[in-house]
Amino acid sequence: MYRYDPYDRQLVAERVAQFRDQTRRYLEGRLTEDEFRALRLRNGLYQQRFAPMLRISVPYGLLESAQLRKMAHIVREYDKGYAHFTTRQNIQLNWPELPRVPDLLAELAEVQLHGIQACGNDTRNITCDYLAGVAADEWVDPRPYCELLRQFTALHPEFLWLPRKFKFGFSGARVDRAATRTNDVAVHVLARDDGAIGFRFFVGGGLGRQPMLGRVTNEFVPEEDLLIYAAAILRTFNRFGRRDNIHKARIKIVLKEWGYERFRAAIEDEYAKIRASGEGADLKLRPEDLERMRAHFTAPAYRPAAEVAADWSAAARREPRFAAWLKRNVRDHKVPGYRVVFVSLKAPGEPPGDCSAEQFAGLAEITARYSFGELRSTYDQNLVLADVAERDLYELWRELDRLALATPNIGLVTDLVCCPGLDFCSLANAGSIGVAREIFERFDSLEAQYEIGEIRITMSGCMNGCGHHSVGHIGILGVDKHGEEWYQVTLGGSAGHDAALGERTGRALARGEIADGVERLIRAYLEFRLDEDETFLECYRRVGLEPFKQRLYAADAAVAAAA
Amino acid sequence: MSRILKNRRLVEDDWRLIEDGAPVCAGEKIIVPLRRWREERSALLASAAAVGVLLPNTEDVEALWPEIADRPLIALQFPVFGDGRALSQAVVLRRRLGFGGELRALGDILRDQVFGLQRCGFDAIVPRADQDLEDCLRALAEFSVVYQPAADGLETVWQKRRSATPA
Ligand code: SF4
Numbered sequence: 001m002y003r004y005d006p007y008d009r010q011l012v013a014e015r016v017a018q019f020r021d022q023t024r025r026y027l028e029g030r031l032t033e034d035e036f037r038a039l040r041l042r043n044g045l046y047q048q049r050f051a052p053m054l055r056i057s058v059p060y061g062l063l064e065s066a067q068l069r070k071m072a073h074i075v076r077e078y079d080k081g082y083a084h085f086t087t088r089q090n091i092q093l094n095w096p097e098l099p100r101v102p103d104l105l106a107e108l109a110e111v112q113l114h115g116i117q118a119c120g121n122d123t124r125n126i127t128c129d130y131l132a133g134v135a136a137d138e139w140v141d142p143r144p145y146c147e148l149l150r151q152f153t154a155l156h157p158e159f160l161w162l163p164r165k166f167k168f169g170f171s172g173a174r175v176d177r178a179a180t181r182t183n184d185v186a187v188h189v190l191a192r193d194d195g196a197i198g199f200r201f202f203v204g205g206g207l208g209r210q211p212m213l214g215r216v217t218n219e220f221v222p223e224e225d226l227l228i229y230a231a232a233i234l235r236t237f238n239r240f241g242r243r244d245n246i247h248k249a250r251i252k253i254v255l256k257e258w259g260y261e262r263f264r265a266a267i268e269d270e271y272a273k274i275r276a277s278g279e280g281a282d283l284k285l286r287p288e289d290l291e292r293m294r295a296h297f298t299a300p301a302y303r304p305a306a307e308v309a310a311d312w313s314a315a316a317r318r319e320p321r322f323a324a325w326l327k328r329n330v331r332d333h334k335v336p337g338y339r340v341v342f343v344s345l346k347a348p349g350e351p352p353g354d355c356s357a358e359q360f361a362g363l364a365e366i367t368a369r370y371s372f373g374e375l376r377s378t379y380d381q382n383l384v385l386a387d388v389a390e391r392d393l394y395e396l397w398r399e400l401d402r403l404a405l406a407t408p409n410i411g412l413v414t415d416l417v418c419c420p421g422l423d424f425c426s427l428a429n430a431g432s433i434g435v436a437r438e439i440f441e442r443f444d445s446l447e448a449q450y451e452i453g454e455i456r457i458t459m460s461g462c463m464n465g466c467g468h469h470s471v472g473h474i475g476i477l478g479v480d481k482h483g484e485e486w487y488q489v490t491l492g493g494s495a496g497h498d499a500a501l502g503e504r505t506g507r508a509l510a511r512g513e514i515a516d517g518v519e520r521l522i523r524a525y526l527e528f529r530l531d532e533d534e535t536f537l538e539c540y541r542r543v544g545l546e547p548f549k550q551r552l553y554a555a556d557a558a559v560a561a562a563a
Numbered sequence: 564m565s566r567i568l569k570n571r572r573l574v575e576d577d578w579r580l581i582e583d584g585a586p587v588c589a590g591e592k593i594i595v596p597l598r599r600w601r602e603e604r605s606a607l608l609a610s611a612a613a614v615g616v617l618l619p620n621t622e623d624v625e626a627l628w629p630e631i632a633d634r635p636l637i638a639l640q641f642p643v644f645g646d647g648r649a650l651s652q653a654v655v656l657r658r659r660l661g662f663g664g665e666l667r668a669l670g671d672i673l674r675d676q677v678f679g680l681q682r683c684g685f686d687a688i689v690p691r692a693d694q695d696l697e698d699c700l701r702a703l704a705e706f707s708v709v710y711q712p713a714a715d716g717l718e719t720v721w722q723k724r725r726s727a728t729p730a
Contacts, residue, residue: 005724007708007720007723007724008720010707010708011706011708011709011710011720014705014706014707014708015706018675018705018706022675035644035673035675038644038645039675121645151710151720151721152710152711154710155679155706155709155710156710156711157650157678157679157680157682157683157711157713158647158650158651158654158679158682158683158713159647159650160647160679161644161645161646161647161650161676162647235651235654238647238648238650238651239648239651243646243648273659274659277658277659278658279654279658279659279712282712283712286725288725289721289724289725292724
């Protein structure tokens with residue numbers, strides 16, 4: 001885990017002081033609404049439906065015990081006792097009071113947390129594979145590069161006033177667990193046969209209106225050029241991104257309007273020019289920079305397998321709930337004797353991604369005791385304890401269970417991804433939490449969920465797509481029809497290494513129809529699949545949209561026939 | 564004459580910005596739009612003491628370079644405070660093309676932006692008329708640590724770390 005040095009601490013402290021001054025000037029009427037809006041967004045503060053929302057950056061999804069303990073205090077002291085994990089691995093507070101936000105930020109800064117560039121038209125928090133460093137299919141640990149880029153983009157003077165928000169996602173493994181190609185820029189860290197490390201850059205991805213997946217602009221940017229290439233993309237965007245229409249301002253629109261060849265050539269040209277100039281010489285990473293950064297992300301002190309390995313099959317036979325949890329929420333680790341444990345934030349009756357003060361406090365202890373003090377957030381709005389000794393699994397399960405964090409549903413139908421929607425978000429067209437709850441209730445029985453198997457349902461309350469609806473196997477998008485909440489369904493999306501955008505099924509469904517609709521789609525899948533091994537997505541890709549569509553709108557056909 | 568920020572000080576501005584076709588008084592220092600500079604180049608040079616040019620933020624400064632390289636002043640524009648295009652123009656002028664004259668920022672510029680402008684290579688900043696200039700001056704020192712190498716030559720955190728750990 002990256003630890004701040006005095007410089008990092010100083011920078012965040014100075015940003016907090018600056019924000020305190022900005023807030024004071026606003027409250028004194030010396031900054032207009034518009035001006036303060038732009039400034040506060042750059043520090044993570046958003047005006048929501050009922051109150052300000054503060055988004056706290058969790059750099060590449062990595063948290064440590066002391067931060068969780070602080071979060072427990074923060075949500076009690078400044079909010080209503082809970083916070084929300086987002087699909088960008090960040091944490092959102094929904095009810096802070098503006099005059100107290102500077103104090104809140106000062107407290108966060110004590111544990112190296114902040115809201116710098118969590119919102120606004122700037123470079124946002126970087127997302128990353130939640131199994132970085134422990135995945136068996138990993139080529140190179142991406143975290144040191146994430147941190148290098150985090151520092152480079154933090155308060156970057158040239159790139160703080162971009163046409164629109166700008167997101168980077170990193171992966172260094174064969175399987176893409178961070179939906180990287182849905183970002184403006186995806187960086188895949190690779191190792192060549194000769195051992196040289198480099199990056200494959202994809203540019204122009206984005207969800208929201210006109211979802212697109214990033215395209216490769218360079219197959220192998222050498223390791224020392226990471227920041228140079230990033231600067232070339234950012235400068236191209238800053239210069240050419242559209243500023244006349246907020247809906248056309250993302251870099252994907254530049255790609256679309258220019259065409260791939262011209263777009264790629266422009267970035268490559270800028271890259272070559274920076275590289276050849278004094279700017280490039282300054283930005284080139286030196287071996288010692290890389291070494292220093294890698295030293296922050298070394299493997300924890302794993303114990304020999306003989307000391308930590310354990311066989312829980314007997315306990316699992318006695319306790320089916322434990323067995324279910326082992327099966328669904330525990331995954332293999334590359335180090336013998338260790339396991340990766342998912343902490344489900346999708347308990348029955350709770351909004352997906354929510355975490356209470358008690359849970360934060362409990363997780364602070366659990367992380368310290370069972371996973372070398374570290375916790376990760378995932379883009380599916382769950383948490384991961386990446387380094388758990390097998391020996392500790394049973395005890396850990398009991399503790400997670402007590403905190404309602406052991407719902408054995410990772411990757412299943414009730415592991416829904418969902419934005420805050422109409423309940424909190426001022427941009428929402430429709431509620432998403434309520435729909436999530438209904439779907440949850442329908443498939444609550446574990447037998448049914450296991451029968452259905454791997455499926456990813458994702459839901460956004462509006463076009464902005466914070467709930468990643470366009471890359472869900474079943475995607476649900478809230479739309480507004482004459483002031484009523486309606487839901488548009490897409491099928492076959494995927495955010496993984498086989499990334500694809502979902503296809504629209506047809507007319508939107510009313511609030512009263514949507515849960516039924518999802519159930520019909522799932523029943524159709526159970527009927528269509530070749531066998532239990534064929535997942536929803538595989539089945540969909542084999543049979544196509546049409547048969548699913550017929551089932552989804554079966555009632556419409558019946559009505560038409562009767563008429 | 565109004566005061567502006569220049570080289571980290573508040574000074575009386577001795578340049579006059581002429582955005583239209585208004586006549587030039589002999590011996591004054593003027594800033595004219597690119598178009599007028601192109602059309603009246605020799606006449607302007609003959610009458611004014613010095614001629615700076617004002618560029619729209621959509622111009623490619625590299626392509627324009629042969630026309631503006633010898634100017635003592637280039638002014639770049641911030642039509643609304645959220646539009647950061649001129650920041651990239653400034654960096655390219657300073658760091659790639661080696662422009663050594665005065666680089667001036669004009670437009671909808673807030674106190675909270677002057678620190679970044681200075682980092683991008685602007686040595687002269689004209690904040691929006693309602694901004695408190697003394698406060699702007701203080702804002703130029705709002706941060707004592709920076710991560711990115713930029714046109715202001717401030718020592719970056721990375722450079723400090725490099726000198727702390729012998730290579
Ligand atoms: S998708 Fe829309 S409704 Fe949901 S959080 Fe994002 S902006 Fe708000």
